Amino acid sequence: LTSLLGGDAAPLTMTPSSRILMIGLNGAGKTTSSAKLARWLKTQGQKPLLLALDLVRPAAIDQLVALGEQIEVPVFRPQLGSSDVLAVAREALEWSQAQLGTIAIYDTAGRREIDASLITELKKLKDILQPQEILLVCDAATGQQAVSVAELFHSSLGITGLILTKLDGDARGGAALSLRTVTGQPIKFSGTGEKLDQWEPFYPDRLAGRILGMGDVISLVEKASEALEIDEMEQLEKKMKMGSLDFNDFLSQLKMMRRMGPIENLLGMLPGAANLPSTAVNGKELQRVEAIILSMTLQERKRPDILNARRRQRIARGSGSSVTEVNNLILRLHQMKKMMKNVGKMKKMLSKSSRGFGGLIPNQHLPNTLPWQ
Ligand SMILES: Nc1nc2c(ncn2[C@@H]2O[C@H](COP(=O)(O)OP(=O)(O)OP(=O)(O)O)[C@@H](O)[C@H]2O)c(=O)[nH]1
Numbered sequence: 116l117t118s119l120l121g122g123d124a125a126p127l128t129m130t131p132s133s134r135i136l137m138i139g140l141n142g143a144g145k146t147t148s149s150a151k152l153a154r155w156l157k158t159q160g161q162k163p164l165l166l167a168l169d170l171v172r173p174a175a176i177d178q179l180v181a182l183g184e185q186i187e188v189p190v191f192r193p194q195l196g197s198s199d200v201l202a203v204a205r206e207a208l209e210w211s212q213a214q215l216g217t218i219a220i221y222d223t224a225g226r227r228e229i230d231a232s233l234i235t236e237l238k239k240l241k242d243i244l245q246p247q248e249i250l251l252v253c254d255a256a257t258g259q260q261a262v263s264v265a266e267l268f269h270s271s272l273g274i275t276g277l278i279l280t281k282l283d284g285d286a287r288g289g290a291a292l293s294l295r296t297v298t299g300q301p302i303k304f305s306g307t308g309e310k311l312d313q314w315e316p317f318y319p320d321r322l323a324g325r326i327l328g329m330g331d332v333i334s335l336v337e338k339a340s341e342a343l344e345i346d347e348m349e350q351l352e353k354k355m356k357m358g359s360l361d362f363n364d365f366l367s368q369l370k371m372m373r374r375m376g377p378i379e380n381l382l383g384m385l386p387g388a389a390n391l392p393s394t395a396v397n398g399k400e401l402q403r404v405e406a407i408i409l410s411m412t413l414q415e416r417k418r419p420d421i422l423n424a425r426r427r428q429r430i431a432r433g434s435g436s437s438v439t440e441v442n443n444l445i446l447r448l449h450q451m452k453k454m455m456k457n458v459g460k461m462k463k464m465l466s467k468s469s470r471g472f473g474g475l476i477p478n479q480h481l482p483n484t485l486p487w488q
C-alpha cells in the first residue's frame with residue numbers, strides 16, 4: 116500500500132526563484148494551503164512570497180493578506196477592481212522579481228466545477244508564470260469526485276503534484292490511492308486541520324497506516340518532540356522522582372500538551388483511538404482541570420496539603436466545578452506522588468541487590484500517562 120501511495124515522500128522542485136501555482140475546485144483549501152506551505156517553507160529556511168490571483172471571490176484577497184500577516188510573509192495584492200487575471204499575473208510576476216523571496220506561491224480562484232473557460236484561463240496563467248510546480252489541491256472528504264477532477268486537471272494542464280487537505284476529517288484518505296494512480300503524480304503535502312501548522316509533507320507510509328487503521332504514531336512522536344522542551348521535561352522528571360510534585364507541575368504539563376494542539380487531534384493519531392468513546396478524553400476535561408488549578412492561590416498550588424474543606428469549596432465555586440471534582444484532582448496528585456516515590460525506592464533496592472549489574476536496570480522515564488488520565 117505504501118509503495119502504491121508513492122513510496123517515499125516527494126520533495127518540491129525548488130530552484131532559485133521557483134514559482135508554485137496552486138489550483139483546485141472551490142473550497143478545496145487552496146488559499147489555506149498556500150499559507151500553510153509558505154509557513155512550512157519558512158521553517159525550511161526559504162523566503163516564500165504569496166501572490167493573490169483570485170479575482171473572483173471579493174474576500175479572497177483579504178483572506179490571503181490576513182494569512183500572510185499571521186505568518187509574516189509578503190503578499191502581492193492586486194489593485195482594487197482588477198478583473199483581468201492575466202494582466203494581474205504579469206504584475207504579480209514583476210512584483211515578485213523585485214522582492215527578496217526565493218519561492219513564489221500563486222493562489223488562484225476556484226470554480227464549482229471544471230469547465231472549458233477555467234482550463235483556458237489556467238493554461239494561459241501557466242504560459243505567463245512558467246511555474247516549476249503546479250499543485251492540485253484536493254479535499255480528501257470529496258473522495259472519488261476529487262479523483263475525476265484530478266484526472267481532468269492533469270490531462271489538460273499537467274500537474275506536478277497534489278495536496279490532500281482535510282485529512283483530519285472522517286475521510287480515511289483512500290482517495291489518495293486513486294489520485295496517485297490516475298495522475299501518476301505524487302501527493303506532496305497533506306492538510307490536517309484549519310490551523311496553519313496543521314500541515315505536513317505527505318508520507319505514504321503514514322497514510323497507508325491510517326487507511327489500514329493503525330493510527331499515525333510517527334506523526335504523534337514528531338509532534339511531541341516539537342512541542343516539549345527538553346529542559347522542562349528533565350526538571351519535571353527530577354521533581355517527580357523526589358516526590359515533590361505540585362499543582363504548578365500539573366499546569367506546566369497542561370501547557371506542554373496545549374502546544375501539541377487539540378487533544379482530539381493527537382488521539383486521532385493513536386492506534387485504535389478511533390474506537391474510543393468520544394467522551395473518554397477530551398479537551399474540555401483538561402480545560403476543567405486547568406480551571407480548578409487556576410482557582411487555587413499560588414500557595415495552594417505549591418502546598419496542596421493545606422487544601423482543607425473550606426478551601427476546596429471555594430475552589431469548586433471559583434472554577435465552576437463540583438467539590439468532588441476538586442477532591443478527585445487532589446487525590447490524583449497524591450497518588451502520583453506516592454507512585455513516583457515508590458518507583459524511586461524500588462530503583463534503589465534493585466540497584467543494591469544487583470550490585471555489579473546496576474547498568475542493566477533501565478532508567479525510569481516519565482510515565483506515558485498524565486496524572487489525571
Ligand atoms: N479541517 C480542515 N479544514 C481545512 C483544511 N484546509 C482548509 N480547510 C478549510 O476549508 C475551508 C476552505 O479553505 P480555503 O483555503 O478558503 O479554500 P479555497 O480552495 O481557497 O477556496 P476558494 O478560494 O473559495 O476556491 C476553510 O474554512 C479552511 O479553513 C484542512 O486541512 N482541514
Ligand SMILES: [Mg+2]
Nearest residue numbers: 145146169175
Ligand atoms: Mg481561495
